[in-house]
Amino acid sequence: MSASAGALAPDIAAAVAALRAGDLVAFPTETVYGLGADARNPAALRKIYALKGRPATHPLILHLQSADDLKDWVADVPASARALADRFWPGPLTLVLPRAPEVSDVLTGGQDTIAIRVPSHPVARQLLAAFGGGIAAPSANRYGRVSPTRAAHVREEFSEDLLVLEGGDCEVGLESTIVSLIDDLPRLLRPGAISRSDIEAVLGRPVQVGADAAAPRVPGSTAQHYAPQTPVELVRPESLDAAVVAASARGQRVAVLPCPVGSDPSSYGRALYAELRRLDKLGVSRILVEDVPHTPPWDAVRDRLSRAAATFL
Ligand code: TXA
Ligand code: MG
Numbered sequence: 178m179s180a181s182a183g184a185l186a187p188d189i190a191a192a193v194a195a196l197r198a199g200d201l202v203a204f205p206t207e208t209v210y211g212l213g214a215d216a217r218n219p220a221a222l223r224k225i226y227a228l229k230g231r232p233a234t235h236p237l238i239l240h241l242q243s244a245d246d247l248k249d250w251v252a253d254v255p256a257s258a259r260a261l262a263d264r265f266w267p268g269p270l271t272l273v274l275p276r277a278p279e280v281s282d283v284l285t286g287g288q289d290t291i292a293i294r295v296p297s298h299p300v301a302r303q304l305l306a307a308f309g310g311g312i313a314a315p316s317a318n319r320y321g322r323v324s325p326t327r328a329a330h331v332r333e334e335f336s337e338d339l340l341v342l343e344g345g346d347c348e349v350g351l352e353s354t355i356v357s358l359i360d361d362l363p364r365l366l367r368p369g370a371i372s373r374s375d376i377e378a379v380l381g382r383p384v385q386v387g388a389d390a391a392a393p394r395v396p397g398s399t400a401q402h403y404a405p406q407t408p409v410e411l412v413r414p415e416s417l418d419a420a421v422v423a424a425s426a427r428g429q430r431v432a433v434l435p436c437p438v439g440s441d442p443s444s445y446g447r448a449l450y451a452e453l454r455r456l457d458k459l460g461v462s463r464i465l466v467e468d469v470p471h472t473p474p475w476d477a478v479r480d481r482l483s484r485a486a487a488t489f490l
């Protein structure tokens with residue numbers, strides 16, 4: 178994707194026009210493709226919930242061009258947020274902060290906090306720069322389904338007439354790490370490419386894992402998120418052969434997603450959603466996913482696999 182100085186690429190110009198008109202635009206980020214709307218336009222934001230089939234109480238992530246724009250959306254920017262933004266933005270990290278009063282309830286699902294990130298994908302950055310405002314965007318998939326990591330996945334999800342900006346295959350392939358900084362205890366709400374220890378190294382203090390029991394429930398923390406249509410079963414490596422044999426003895430056709438010896442979590446994460454989509458189309462009765470290592474570098478992958486397999490656990 179090239180943009181010559183001064184002139185906007187035609188697709189970016191069309192996307193900006195659509196956002197200004199209150200329409201939705203799908204765009205690539207380094208994590209997954211997003212379904213974007215003008216974050217200051219509640220009617221446009223409602224279209225996101227309608228198209229995804231997402232409950233109105235489940236908040237969206239706000240995408241900004243730079244950390245300098247935080248002040249327009251956040252009541253108070255703590256030093257911890259500045260430090261994480263300096264280190265990881267633009268990049269696959271979302272911060273949950275106390276919202277500014279003028280932020281739409283439609284964006285935050287009525288909560289008094291707001292989730293924000295500055296994406297690094299060049300097309301997302303061009304779009305944000307050309308639009309000149311915040312873009313609210315959840316992953317561009319129907320509620321509860323696998324996030325799209327290439328433009329063709331978005332077109333598969335939505336048959337409707339939707340402008341989809343092309344940005345190739347997403348480099349990370351898993352949704353952003355989410356860290357809550359709404360009180361004195363930083364919390365990792367969703368693991369991602371930026372790890373808990375990466376966050377702890379910058380903050381110089383321990384980060385709790387998981388939502389506070391008193392916190393509102395939000396999607397991604399509900400079971401059976403990120404799931405293909407075909408049931409997914411996580412199988413320990415040593416039980417994989419037996420599981421395949423048992424399934425065929427029952428007359429079931431299964432697909433297997435292996436975890437090859439020596440595979441690294443970044444490459445695995447990049448390919449995972451495209452693989453689940455591919456296997457989902459085979460018409461098999463189950464997808465058997467070989468379990469991945471139970472070590473911290475695999476936390477984000479394991480989180481998504483266990484959600485995809487939630488109905489079987
Ligand atoms: O990588 C990503 O974050 C992608 C790309 C498009 O940026 N977006 C994404 O959005 O994954 P979505 O809607 O699929 O997930 C949004 C997540 C949910 O888990 C939601 O609960 C959480 O962000 N979230 C949003 N606002 C929040 C808030 N105020 N407090 C806690 N969690 C929040
Ligand atoms: Mg999502």
